[in-house]
Amino acid sequence: MSMSIIILLVVISQVWLLSYFYPKQVVKRINFVLNNCPEKDYPKLYPVPSERIKTIKLVYQMLNYLFILFGAGLIIYFTYVVPDYRQYINILDDLPLLFGIVQFMPLFILELLGYKHLKLMRQKNTQTSRKAELQPRLLFNFVSRFHLVLAGLTYISFIIYELFLCNFNLNFDASIKIGTLTLVNILFIAIGMANLYGKKRDPYQGTEERNKQTKFVFESFVFISIFMTIYLMMHSWANIYELNNLEVLINSLYFQVLALFSIGALLGRFKISEMNFDVYKADITA
Amino acid sequence: MEIVIEIEDPTPLFTQLVEQIKNAVKDEKIKPGDALPSIRQLANDLEINSKTVAKAYRLLERDSVIQAKGYRGTFIHQNAIENCAFDINRWITAQLKESVALLKKSGATDSEIRIAFTQVMNNNKH
Numbered sequence: 001m002s003m004s005i006i007i008l009l010v011v012i013s014q015v016w017l018l019s020y021f022y023p024k025q026v027v028k029r030i031n032f033v034l035n036n037c038p039e040k041d042y043p044k045l046y047p048v049p050s051e052r053i054k055t056i057k058l059v060y061q062m063l064n065y066l067f068i069l070f071g072a073g074l075i076i077y078f079t080y081v082v083p084d085y086r087q088y089i090n091i092l093d094d095l096p097l098l099f100g101i102v103q104f105m106p107l108f109i110l111e112l113l114g115y116k117h118l119k120l121m122r123q124k125n126t127q128t129s130r131k132a133e134l135q136p137r138l139l140f141n142f143v144s145r146f147h148l149v150l151a152g153l154t155y156i157s158f159i160i161y162e163l164f165l166c167n168f169n170l171n172f173d174a175s176i177k178i179g180t181l182t183l184v185n186i187l188f189i190a191i192g193m194a195n196l197y198g199k200k201r202d203p204y205q206g207t208e209e210r211n212k213q214t215k216f217v218f219e220s221f222v223f224i225s226i227f228m229t230i231y232l233m234m235h236s237w238a239n240i241y242e243l244n245n246l247e248v249l250i251n252s253l254y255f256q257v258l259a260l261f262s263i264g265a266l267l268g269r270f271k272i273s274e275m276n277f278d279v280y281k282a283d284i285t286a
Numbered sequence: 287m288e289i290v291i292e293i294e295d296p297t298p299l300f301t302q303l304v305e306q307i308k309n310a311v312k313d314e315k316i317k318p319g320d321a322l323p324s325i326r327q328l329a330n331d332l333e334i335n336s337k338t339v340a341k342a343y344r345l346l347e348r349d350s351v352i353q354a355k356g357y358r359g360t361f362i363h364q365n366a367i368e369n370c371a372f373d374i375n376r377w378i379t380a381q382l383k384e385s386v387a388l389l390k391k392s393g394a395t396d397s398e399i400r401i402a403f404t405q406v407m408n409n410n411k412h
Contacts, residue, residue: 128294132331134287134307134316136323136359199330207288 003245007252008079014096014252015071018103022263023064026110029272030057037277044204045280047120056113063106071099093247100255107263118201125203127283133207137196142211143218151222154229155185161233165240173239177232184228188221204279216269223261287315291332299334303342308351308370311362318367322352322360349374 030053039050046053078092158181162174170178195214205213231254238247289306291299310316322328325343329336343360346352350369354360363369389399 129290129292130332130334131288131290132323132328134289134310134322136321137327197324197327197330199333 007245007248008075010249010252010256011071011075011096014100014103014256015068015075017256018100018259019064019067019071022259022267023060023106025267026107026263027057027061029267032272033277037280041282042277042280043282044121044125045277047117047124056110060106060110063109067099067103067106071103074099093244094251096248096252096255100251100258103255104259115201122201122203127203131207137211137214139196139218142196142215143222147219147222151225151229154226155181158229158233162236165236174236177236181229181232185225188225192218192221206276206279209276212270216266220261220265224258227257227261289332291334293334299338300342300345303328303339304345307342307346311351311366311370314367316362318362318364320362322362324359 033045034050034053037045039046074095159178162178163170166174195217200210231250234250235247238244238250287310289303289310291302291306293299295302297305307316307322316322322343323331325336325339329339332339343352343354347354347360349372350363351366352360353363386399394402
């Protein structure tokens with residue numbers, strides 16, 4: 001199979017996975033909640049009217065459809081319109097990366113709106129009784145020491161590798177990569193710690209659900225950190241040997257694996273049908 | 287083991303915490319040597335001020351129900367079950383009854399005792 005066909009298949013897969021498959025799963029989950037937990041029976045779940053949630057869902061769907069069209073347009077352009085895509089390889093190598101960022105945007109917006117939704121739930125919470133587990137939440141109950149050490153070692157290896165590539169004279173490119181990875185890791189640690197010791201974002205969430213969520217956050221962050229480090233190492237390697245074709249593949253696969261570790265793992269781990277929605281029902285008053 | 291506090295209950299929050307932890311020890315829901323959550327974790331989970339939890343932990347430590355072990359955390363005291371049986375309020379009342387009886391026997395009036403008690407308490411604050 002020629003390289004151009006492999007690139008084409010990988011990019012098609014990126015468009016399908018990030019703008020069609022996972023968004024469809026997300027919409028399915030929203031529909032499940034809207035259909036099975038109506039506003040009148042589960043008022044705590046709706047600090048805003050369900051109509052607003054339906055509108056947000058529609059905008060989310062529309063954005064994804066738009067990106068499918070945009071992605072298809074790019075594929076058609078570089079396959080049929082441009083006589084030889086290799087002429088544009090210097091633009092093309094970063095295109096899956098930029099397009100991937102754009103493809104993640106609707107999900108990012110949805111996540112931000114989710115934060116806002118939970119904040120409104122907290123504000124409208126009128127419960128006067130508060131519950132807490134009388135057990136400490138310890139880091140290693142949620143993430144294995146092996147995985148954490150592995151992430152740390154991968155990070156250190158990356159720094160040594162980058163320094164080695166620039167003969168231990170830190171250049172702009174290497175410092176940007178090391179800086180980005182360090183900032184991302186710091187962000188992961190901060191979010192992880194907030195999940196472990198911080199306040200509950202969902203005021204009605206039970207202990208079991210919270211522990212499950214914390215475990216997921218740590219596990220996915222550790223894997224994303226390791227994977228991101230490997231990606232940056234491969235990126236540097238492809239840059240040095242000017243393997244632009246390979247860079248297109250690496251960049252495209254990067255976003256697909258990232259989606260697999262984040263949204264894919266989330267959808268797989270938290271089956272909507274297994275979630276306890278009873279906590280969002282109206283309080284029964286005698 | 288889960289504890290529940292009532293925000294609108296007239297009983298102070300730190301007292302609710304102390305009583306619930308003592309009850310959990312008495313009912314053997316938590317055993318000597320078991321680890322307790324950190325002050326920050328418990329305060330965040332209950333959405334109350336960490337000073338309230340710190341006060342409850344201080345009182346429990348004073349009563350030898352819990353034991354702080356530096357960076358390792360806070361644990362249930364080895365003699366917690368016996369120590370929970372000690373009711374400090376009852377002990378204070380008994381001690382005061384004895385003292386008041388002695389003072390009255392010496393001829394002190396109620397108001398003199400109250401004024402003196404307030405003065406002693408106020409002086410102890412400084």
